[in-house]
Amino acid sequence: MDDVTQILEQIERGDPTAPDQLMPLVYSELRRLAAAKIARESAGHTLQATALVHEAYVRLVGSVPDRSFSDRRHFFAAAATAMKRILVDRARAQYR
Template structure:
């Protein structure tokens, strides 16, 4: 993956051709991350891993007038995780809108006997809690984004953040407990 860092540096120095070299190299890894994330989504997800990767990549590269700066491979994949997170949140919000059938339960026709899961609500609650958590503990919130939205393992996320695996494990345990507590307390207040 040293090629990624080299290409990112070339892009930063103004080499327009480097952008074309980046996608083929990172596509497989981004596709794996997107597939992993979408495998945890509720049945009936209309967003495919390919569409998620393409949308995330377009956002990462920005328009021709915008210049993106990537310090290293980890920075790029952290930005990719954040981009995928935002796309999934926007998709969940769109699905909840009345205009898009938000007041109806979504079920796949072959699975009509099974109860539908309200995954969009769960994702929106997680996003709200994660936004609050990021104000308190930005590094821990970044770990959650990498683990949950990008599908990175504990070790991979630790490498991206430049922390030890043990620290990542402690942060992960704390983050999950904090988010669970926040989501539960928010639900209890609305009841």
């Protein structure tokens, strides 16, 4: 079991320090994922990769996480989905 999976389990058990331990371990991979997603967006959007990472992280882990992740792979799949939803929500808001 890797460190990310162990910390995800700590988050699920309610350890208040676990989210702060997780971010340094996943940040660079989340940043690469966000940059790739933003690169596929049309010109004119204003969201930066760093902001997308932070917004997705808050949705996934937040102060009161309402979901659990079975392992690292599940976490990153959920992060990719969260990023996609954030980008879709922003695009919809822009064109209203």
